[in-house]
């Protein structure tokens with residue numbers, strides 16, 4: 001053995017120790033309740049979305065639930081396969097095998113590193129791009145102290161998380177943990193047999209394969225941002241920012257103001273009290289009399305039309321006391337008898353209006369016009 | 370003759386199997402795995418080999434698909 005191989009030999013000796021001390025011939029069965037609980041949670045969310053008529057959210061949850069159920073199903077299948085495989089005799093892993101595995105690992109991967117202190121063996125994958133989304137390269141870090149159990153982390157070396165979730169660095173990696181899917185059984189089997197190169201290869205291959213139906217965040221949504229109204233992940237060409245609060249709102253949830261045409265989120269739009277159309281906060285003004293919010297078409301200066309009309313009438317009544325109104329009428333009859341209608345005006349307003357208009361116009365009570 | 374056959378498809382099976390003398394890598398692949406050999410990493414004694422390599426007694430051959438689907442939970 002040449003001098004160059006000494007570090008690999010030391011590594012092999014350390015790793016081999018783990019295989020010698022493994023207490024039971026079979027690796028412990030790992031069965032997590034997390035996938036099951038995730039399904040339950042999604043079922044609850046779906047119920048809530050339906051009961052509140054949140055159609056967009058219901059659709060998102062429905063899709064997530066299908067994916068979660070499929071993934072759970074796969075996991076159960078893997079477990080059942082693993083249990084069947086246990087009938088095979090446990091492999092005897094010898095030092096020479098480990099040494100050869102480590103030598104092959106250096107041939108297959110760049111950036112193989114051994115951290116004796118932490119007992120970790122790592123390789124770096126090539127830079128990964130899936131469906132035109134650049135994800136960078138990943139370090140696969142195997143905790144050799146827990147061998148033959150598969151305890152390892154996937155560390156993004158140039159993390160490119162989606163805008164909606166910082167903890168996801170790959171469609172199948174969250175919080176540095178790979179969701180192995182179809183790779184679960186082969187990965188556990190490889191480590192159980194001491195096939196370290198196969199382990200790293202299986203993980204690297206899983207990282208370079210994309211399964212859209214079962215991703216934490218799909219690549220189509222990688223540049224997506226959650227909609228402030230419905231919470232769904234809106235991709236770049238399916239969202240806008242609210243022109244008032246600047247929050248992201250999806251195309252389904254955004255509405256435009258009937259007056260200025262600005263696109264807004266649900267929070268920033270309101271209904272005109274009078275016509276019940278949608279307006280942004282800028283285009284709705286509070287009536288300083290009754291406090292309701294009204295659009296420009298439904299208000300008069302600082303008041304809603306209703307309050308405006310009521311006060312207008314009150315004002316006129318206050319401005320023209322009874323005696324004065326009578327005097328004016330008699331004066332007019334004297335001056336221009338032809339202009340005086342046969343039917344007497346029903347209200348003082350009508351009479352005043354006639355006076356202010358031109359000669360020869362017959363005054364008709366408001367009710368007959 | 371006997372070889373160690375490692376199949377990383379599905380169950381991750383590794384065991385000694387009997388094959389006829391003169392069996393090539395391609396022939397073993399076609400007999401044992403459905404699919405395309407080009408979609409697999411095939412190593413004999415941990416080294417890449419040509420598909421017409423004739424397997425020798427006690428060879429260790431592994432076949433690993435180049436696409437394996439991960440999941441999300």
Ligand SMILES: [Zn+2]
Pocket residue numbers: 056227228229230231232249250251252253254
């Ligand atoms: Zn929305």
Ligand SMILES: [Zn+2]
Pocket residue numbers: 242243244245246247264265266267268
């Ligand atoms: Zn807004």
Ligand SMILES: [Zn+2]
Pocket residue numbers: 257258259260261262279280281282283
């Ligand atoms: Zn507006």
Ligand SMILES: [Zn+2]
Pocket residue numbers: 272273274275276277294295296297298
């Ligand atoms: Zn209005």
Ligand SMILES: [Zn+2]
Pocket residue numbers: 287288289290291292303304305306307308
């Ligand atoms: Zn009002």
